[in-house]
Amino acid sequence: MTTSIVVDDVSKTFRYQYHRTLKQVLRPSRRTREAADPDGGPPTDGTFKALDGVSFEVQQGESIGLMGLNGSGKSTLLKLVSGVMRPDEGRVLTRGRISGLIATGAGFHNELTGRDNIYMNAAMLGMSKEETDAKFDDIAAFADVGRFLDTPVGNYSSGMFARLGFSVAVHVDCDIFIADEVLAVGDRPFKRKCLKRMKEIRESGITMFYVSHSAGSVKRMCDRAIVLEKGRVGFDGDVEEAIKFLHYDGEDEEPDAEEDERDDALANDI
Numbered sequence: 686m687t688t689s690i691v692v693d694d695v696s697k698t699f700r701y702q703y704h705r706t707l708k709q710v711l712r713p714s715r716r717t718r719e720a721a722d723p724d725g726g727p728p729t730d731g732t733f734k735a736l737d738g739v740s741f742e743v744q745q746g747e748s749i750g751l752m753g754l755n756g757s758g759k760s761t762l763l764k765l766v767s768g769v770m771r772p773d774e775g776r777v778l779t780r781g782r783i784s785g786l787i788a789t790g791a792g793f794h795n796e797l798t799g800r801d802n803i804y805m806n807a808a809m810l811g812m813s814k815e816e817t818d819a820k821f822d823d824i825a826a827f828a829d830v831g832r833f834l835d836t837p838v839g840n841y842s843s844g845m846f847a848r849l850g851f852s853v854a855v856h857v858d859c860d861i862f863i864a865d866e867v868l869a870v871g872d873r874p875f876k877r878k879c880l881k882r883m884k885e886i887r888e889s890g891i892t893m894f895y896v897s898h899s900a901g902s903v904k905r906m907c908d909r910a911i912v913l914e915k916g917r918v919g920f921d922g923d924v925e926e927a928i929k930f931l932h933y934d935g936e937d938e939e940p941d942a943e944e945d946e947r948d949d950a951l952a953n954d955i
């Protein structure tokens with residue numbers, strides 16, 4: 686078996702960004718000092734660990750669901766794996782070309798048309814002009830933005846933005862595919878199309894790293910799940926067990942049952 690991703694004792698620290706007046710900086714009141722800790726605890730040095738000693742390995746072709754409550758560090762971890770961000774401690778190793786959707790429309794230029802942005806986005810993901818030429822019609826058909834293809838993306842709706850970004854990402858020949866909250870963007874037909882395409886990607890032996898709050902789609906899409914808890918790996922293993930683990934620990938953040946049912950139905954459809 687070939688190792689696809691190694692995350693070795695990785696930590697990432699961020700700084701809280703407060704906006705204070707000059708007076709507050711020079712003469713901080715007790716209230717301002719206490720505000721340095723949003724949990725209301727004692728004043729901190731203004732930093733916190735979004736990821737703390739995270740380690741795991743992924744084999745080529747595995748499909749990993751990354752789960753956890755809001756703010757547990759999932760997107761940060763994806764950014765480290767995709768190379769958009771570097772860890773402060775530890776190391777992240779990946780094998781092969783990475784594609785995927787991390788921030789919808791990241792790297793798009795508002796003043797350029799959809800067509801130009803497809804070429805630019807594809808180049809950023811490592812595709813040559815010839816490769817993009819060959820796949821252009823498929824990419825445009827998948828995005829399905831109609832006549833808007835030749836208008837500046839600055840005028841697109843957020844859903845159209847997402848369609849274009851996802852469309853390029855799924856047409857890149859890659860070894861690792863990263864998807865953050867795919868089900869959160871696009872309308873129902875587009876979500877269905879995305880899930881179908883991701884299933885094909887998964888079945889083609891590409892390593893998949895998929896962030897979702899939807900237990901249903903992780904169950905159908907992934908063969909292993911990692912649950913982050915406040916920046917640490919709380920669970921790593923069987924998907925069903927991961928879901929149980931999450932329900933047990935997140936009493937006040939049970940996934941929305943209705944939404945889960947809808948996603949289940951969508952995933953069943955494909």
Ligand SMILES: Nc1ncnc2c1ncn2[C@@H]1O[C@H](COP(=O)(O)OP(=O)(O)OP(=O)(O)O)[C@@H](O)[C@H]1O
Binds near residue numbers: 699700754755756
């Ligand atoms: N660039 C940044 N600067 C400061 N703090 C950040 C930055 N990026 C993320 N954070 C913080 O790091 C923590 C983890 O964020 P992250 O986006 O990784 O969580 P998540 O698990 O993806 O959350 P969600 O489920 O809400 O998308 C959060 O508290 C967030 O506010």
